[in-house]
Amino acid sequence: MEITKLRLFINYEKEEQWLNKMAAEGLNLSSYKFGRYTFEEGPPGEYIYRLELLKGEPTDEQSRDYLAFMEDYGVECVDTYMNWAFFRKKSTEGPFEIYSDFDSIIGHYKRVTYLLGTVGVVNLFIALFNVTLSQYNMYLSIVNFIIFVLFIPILLSYIRKINDLKKEQALYEK
Amino acid sequence: MAESSEHQPLTEAVYYILLALHTPMHGYAIMQFTKEISNGRMNLGPGTLYGAIKTMLEKRWIQAVETEADSRKKEYEVTLIGKQVVQNEMERLQELVKNGKHITRGE
Numbered sequence: 001m002e003i004t005k006l007r008l009f010i011n012y013e014k015e016e017q018w019l020n021k022m023a024a025e026g027l028n029l030s031s032y033k034f035g036r037y038t039f040e041e042g043p044p045g046e047y048i049y050r051l052e053l054l055k056g057e058p059t060d061e062q063s064r065d066y067l068a069f070m071e072d073y074g075v076e077c078v079d080t081y082m083n084w085a086f087f088r089k090k091s092t093e094g095p096f097e098i099y100s101d102f103d104s105i106i107g108h109y110k111r112v113t114y115l116l117g118t119v120g121v122v123n124l125f126i127a128l129f130n131v132t133l134s135q136y137n138m139y140l141s142i143v144n145f146i147i148f149v150l151f152i153p154i155l156l157s158y159i160r161k162i163n164d165l166k167k168e169q170a171l172y173e174k
Numbered sequence: 175m176a177e178s179s180e181h182q183p184l185t186e187a188v189y190y191i192l193l194a195l196h197t198p199m200h201g202y203a204i205m206q207f208t209k210e211i212s213n214g215r216m217n218l219g220p221g222t223l224y225g226a227i228k229t230m231l232e233k234r235w236i237q238a239v240e241t242e243a244d245s246r247k248k249e250y251e252v253t254l255i256g257k258q259v260v261q262n263e264m265e266r267l268q269e270l271v272k273n274g275k276h277i278t279r280g281e
Binding site for chain 2: 052066069070072073074075094095097098099100101103104107108173174
């Protein structure tokens with residue numbers, strides 16, 4: 001049986017945690033459209049889910065090559081949305097992390113930070129631009145401004161994470 | 175050995191991937207090999223492995239092997255350059271251990 005849930009996440013790690021909580025309860029994500037998660041029922045704890053921001057669009061040659069590699073590795077790409085990929089792997093095969101060394105972990109956080117930063121700044125500009133137009137545009141402006149404000153703490157948390165990882169990297173091999 | 179970067183310390187992942195590819199194998203087998211040889215300590219992530227393979231192919235440390243049977247899964251093997259990189263790294267590691275023993279135990 002299919003179950004649909006509506007949610008909006010800005011922080012992809014919170015989203016990942018939520019999907020894994022669902023999977024632990026026997027609800028496995030099967031598809032995603034903006035804010036709309038569709039789950040299929042299965043044995044509780046069958047899969048571990050991981051989200052990744054790909055380096056390009058999922059249909060790019062580079063991304064297709066990567067997705068084929070993941071499949072060979074026993075990792076299933078459940079769905080993609082824009083440049084995001086929803087991956088899952090059977091939990092019986094042990095722990096599942098997409099990235100295991102500092103360079104690649106930092107690289108992924110940087111990609112996500114860059115995306116959030118760009119979307120945040122674009123919203124700020126739209127907000128500032130709309131303020132100058134009319135009363136009606138000012139209401140629209142508030143929406144963009146709220147998006148910008150919501151993004152700030154998450155952006156800062158990623159920047160902090162990147163810096164912490166870089167400090168670790170200076171001391172340890174991983 | 176034209177590039178000086180080939181004498182820089184390798185990451186543990188790259189070192190073990192190069193060791194693994196002394197026998198031709200595909201991605202999943204590399205992961206299993208590194209896990210086994212490190213007694214389960216190293217759990218190579220597929221994203222990390224993919225990136226390392228791409229970079230090492232560019233540097234010609236490894237090359238793709240032509241396979242007939244299961245051509246969908248790409249197999250790779252270490253090149254002569256890659257073998258030299260491993261040798262250099264082993265010398266560096268030996269130096270680290272030798273100096274460590276010398277100073278801490280007076281050997």
